[in-house]
Amino acid sequence: METRLRIAVQKSGRLSEKSLKIIRDCGIKFGSDSRLLKEEADNFPIEFLYLRDDDIPRYVYDGVADIGIVGRNEFDEQDLPLEELKDLGFSKCRLSIAVPEGFPYHGLKSLEGLRIATSYPGILAKKLKEATVDARIYEISGSVEITPAIGVADAICDLVSTGATLASNGLREVEAIYYSTAIMIGHPGLSMEKRAILDRLMLRVDAVMRADDYKYIMFNLPKEHLDQAAAIIGGMKSPTVTPLLDESWCAVQSVVQESRFWDVLEQLKALGAQGILVTAIEKMAD
Structure with missing residues (x-):
C-alpha cells in the first residue's frame, strides 16, 4: 500500500x-x-x-x-x-482587547480586577501575567462580543480582522496583544x-x-547604464542581458522583490529604461 x-x-x-x-x-x-x-x-x-x-x-x-x-x-x-x-x-488577524464605548482604557492595567471574556485564556493569561495584571478570565467558546452587554464580562479579548463585529456590539478595540497567521x-x-x-x-x-514575493521584469536600456541598473535590481545572481539590433542598447531580464518594485521602477526610468514589462511569477526555486 x-x-x-x-x-x-x-x-x-x-x-x-x-x-x-x-x-x-x-x-x-x-x-x-x-x-x-x-x-x-x-x-x-x-x-x-x-x-x-x-x-x-x-x-x-x-x-x-x-x-x-x-x-x-x-x-x-x-x-x-x-x-x-x-x-x-496568510489569514492574518490579531487578538485584541475590546471594551464598551465610554470605558476609560489606559493600557492593560485598566483591566485590574475586572472580568475578561475570551476564547483564548492561555494566550490572554500569559499577556496579563507579563503586564502584572490580576484579572478574572472567563473562557467562552463563542459569541464573545455579547458578554459585556449581558453582564458576563467587563471587557473581551478576541480575534479581530476588521472590527465591524465589535462595533455592532457596542465595543471598541483598544489594544492588540497578539498577532496570528x-x-x-x-x-x-x-x-x-x-x-x-x-x-x-x-x-x-x-x-x-x-x-509571490517577486516580479519578473524585462526592459530595454542604454548599455552605458547597465552596471548601474544591475546594482539597482540585484536579482537571484545577475540580470540576463541580450544585445539589440541597436548596438548601444540591450534588453535586460531579472527578478525584483515585490516590496522593492516601485522604487526599482523609478530608478530604472531615471536611467533611461524603456519598454518595461512586468509579469507575475508562478513558481520560483533556488
Whole structure:
C-alpha cells in the first residue's frame, strides 16, 4: 500500500480556502466536494482530513494527521509539543482587547480586577501575567462580543480582522496583544517515508510562496547604464542581458522583490529604461 502523508485542513472558511489554494498552486490535484471529510490527491502521495480549526493541533499531536495548516493562535493556545514547519503568511488577524464605548482604557492595567471574556485564556493569561495584571478570565467558546452587554464580562479579548463585529456590539478595540497567521505544523515523530514526502511538499510550498514575493521584469536600456541598473535590481545572481539590433542598447531580464518594485521602477526610468514589462511569477526555486 502506498505511503501517504496525511494533512489536516480546516473544513470551511477563509483559512480553508487559502490553505487549499496554496496546495493546488503546488500542482497537487484533488476534488472540491465540501461534504467530504477525507480524500486523497490524484497525483501526489497526500491525504486530506477536513476538520475544525481548533481540532487540528490535537489530531496532529495524536498522530491521526501527520501535518496540519492552522492559525498560530490555536497552535499557541493549545501549546502542544509539535513542530512549526512554516509560517504561511496568510489569514492574518490579531487578538485584541475590546471594551464598551465610554470605558476609560489606559493600557492593560485598566483591566485590574475586572472580568475578561475570551476564547483564548492561555494566550490572554500569559499577556496579563507579563503586564502584572490580576484579572478574572472567563473562557467562552463563542459569541464573545455579547458578554459585556449581558453582564458576563467587563471587557473581551478576541480575534479581530476588521472590527465591524465589535462595533455592532457596542465595543471598541483598544489594544492588540497578539498577532496570528496561518502556519503549517507537523508531528515530530514522522517516519522516514513520510518525512521524505513532507520534504517534497515543502519544496513546492517554498517555490509557490517565494514566487509571490517577486516580479519578473524585462526592459530595454542604454548599455552605458547597465552596471548601474544591475546594482539597482540585484536579482537571484545577475540580470540576463541580450544585445539589440541597436548596438548601444540591450534588453535586460531579472527578478525584483515585490516590496522593492516601485522604487526599482523609478530608478530604472531615471536611467533611461524603456519598454518595461512586468509579469507575475508562478513558481520560483533556488
